[in-house]
Amino acid sequence: MTAVILDRRQVLGAGAALLMGGEAAAAHDGTVHVTMEKLVFLPAEIEVKAGQTIEWINKDPFAHTATVKGGWEVMIPPGKTATRAVAAGDTVEYYCRFHPNMKGRIKVSA
Amino acid sequence: MKTRVSVLGAAWLVLAATTAMAADKPTDPQIAHIAYSAGVIDVDAAKLALSKTKNADVASFAQSMQKDHEAVNEMALALVKKLNVQPEDNPTSKALAKAAKDKRGELGKLSGAAFDKAYVANEVAFHKQVNDALATLLIPSAQNNELKGLLETGLKLFQGHQQHAEHVAAALK
Ligand SMILES: [Cu+2]
Numbered sequence: 001m002t003a004v005i006l007d008r009r010q011v012l013g014a015g016a017a018l019l020m021g022g023e024a025a026a027a028h029d030g031t032v033h034v035t036m037e038k039l040v041f042l043p044a045e046i047e048v049k050a051g052q053t054i055e056w057i058n059k060d061p062f063a064h065t066a067t068v069k070g071g072w073e074v075m076i077p078p079g080k081t082a083t084r085a086v087a088a089g090d091t092v093e094y095y096c097r098f099h100p101n102m103k104g105r106i107k108v109s110a
Numbered sequence: 111m112k113t114r115v116s117v118l119g120a121a122w123l124v125l126a127a128t129t130a131m132a133a134d135k136p137t138d139p140q141i142a143h144i145a146y147s148a149g150v151i152d153v154d155a156a157k158l159a160l161s162k163t164k165n166a167d168v169a170s171f172a173q174s175m176q177k178d179h180e181a182v183n184e185m186a187l188a189l190v191k192k193l194n195v196q197p198e199d200n201p202t203s204k205a206l207a208k209a210a211k212d213k214r215g216e217l218g219k220l221s222g223a224a225f226d227k228a229y230v231a232n233e234v235a236f237h238k239q240v241n242d243a244l245a246t247l248l249i250p251s252a253q254n255n256e257l258k259g260l261l262e263t264g265l266k267l268f269q270g271h272q273q274h275a276e277h278v279a280a281a282l283k
Contacts, residue, residue: 039266061181062267063174078181098174099270100277 031055031083034104036064036076039096041104050088050108057081066104067097135251139198142190142257144248145264147203148240149183151210155236158217159229168226171278175233175271182264189260202243223282230279237272241265 030052035042037059048054058064058076066084067073071092076082086108096102136144152175159172190197213232220228244265252258 038263039270061185062178096270098178098274099267100273101266101270 033057034066036060036096036102039064039099039102041066041102044103045105045107047107047109048086048090049110050086050090052086053083054086054106055081055083063098064102065097066094068092068094073097136200136202136248137198138193138253138257139195140200140202141248141252141261142186142195143197143199143203144206144243145261146183146186146197147206149179149186151206152179152233152236153183154210154214155217155229155233158214159225162221162225163229164222165226165282167278167281168230171230171233171274174274178267178271182260182267185260185263189256193254193256195254195257227279227282230275230282233275234272234279237268237275241268241272244268 032046032048032052032054033056034046034054035057039060039062041056046054056064056066056074056076058078058080061078063078064076065073066076066082072084074082074084086106088108090106091108092106094104094106156172156176156179160169160176163169163172189195217225217228217232244261249258249261249265252261
């Protein structure tokens with residue numbers, strides 16, 4: 001059951017990324033997906049609205065984080081997903097604390 | 111200062127061995143052995159650190175090293191099995207193992223902040239040295255594309271580890 005849902009997300013995410021030139025992979029339910037695979041955040045940049053949800057999908061066998069220096073941190077265990085509700089002040093750059101060469105950006109639009 | 115000199119010494123030893131091999135490029139079975147050995151070395155170093163350190167950042171770093179290197183070595187084992195490749199011991203693997211054994215003896219005598227600093231400094235040096243070998247020798251020499259792909263993922267992972275180690279080192283100062 002879980003596998004089916006993940007597959008569907010994967011397809012939606014990939015499709016949206018293609019359509020929007022890799023910008024924001026927004027699904028219809030207001031959740032924006034960011035995939036972590038082979039130590040890359042994809043898409044690296046997303047544009048979201050406050051109140052939307054960001055879901056990170058970790059396809060690596062390694063634990064990753066989405067960490068804002070001096071701010072919040074979301075931990076995404078190997079093969080798992082984790083979410084954050086977007087706050088108004090979430091226009092940030094973030095990185096993985098375990099692999100700081102992984103970098104992403106969130107832009108909150110009005 | 112003494113620690114720093116010996117870290118560089120170990121790095122030079124292995125780099126010299128790696129450079130000596132550059133004349134005749136390592137084969138895929140040798141490359142698999144080198145990459146796997148490097149992972150085992152770092153897992154062992156992490157276990158030593160976890161048995162000695164009292165610093166939360168150092169412990170968290172060591173846990174991450176142990177888990178990541180175990181995971182990537184599992185991928186490597188699955189791949190060599192699939193490709194029917196038998197990893198083959200070679201001078202670079204031997205030099206890595208020798209340098210690691212010496213370093214382990216050195217670290218084993220230290221404790222507290224001195225251990226933490228020496229362990230993390232060696233993690234920076236070790237990952238840098240493995241990354242250099244991956245980028246300049248192992249990845250270009252790999253014949254099988256799946257092996258090359260795994261080495262490329264390994265390089266990204268270990269570059270991340272090097273930066274993580276640098277952050278932990280900076281925080282220890
Ligand atoms: Cu990571």
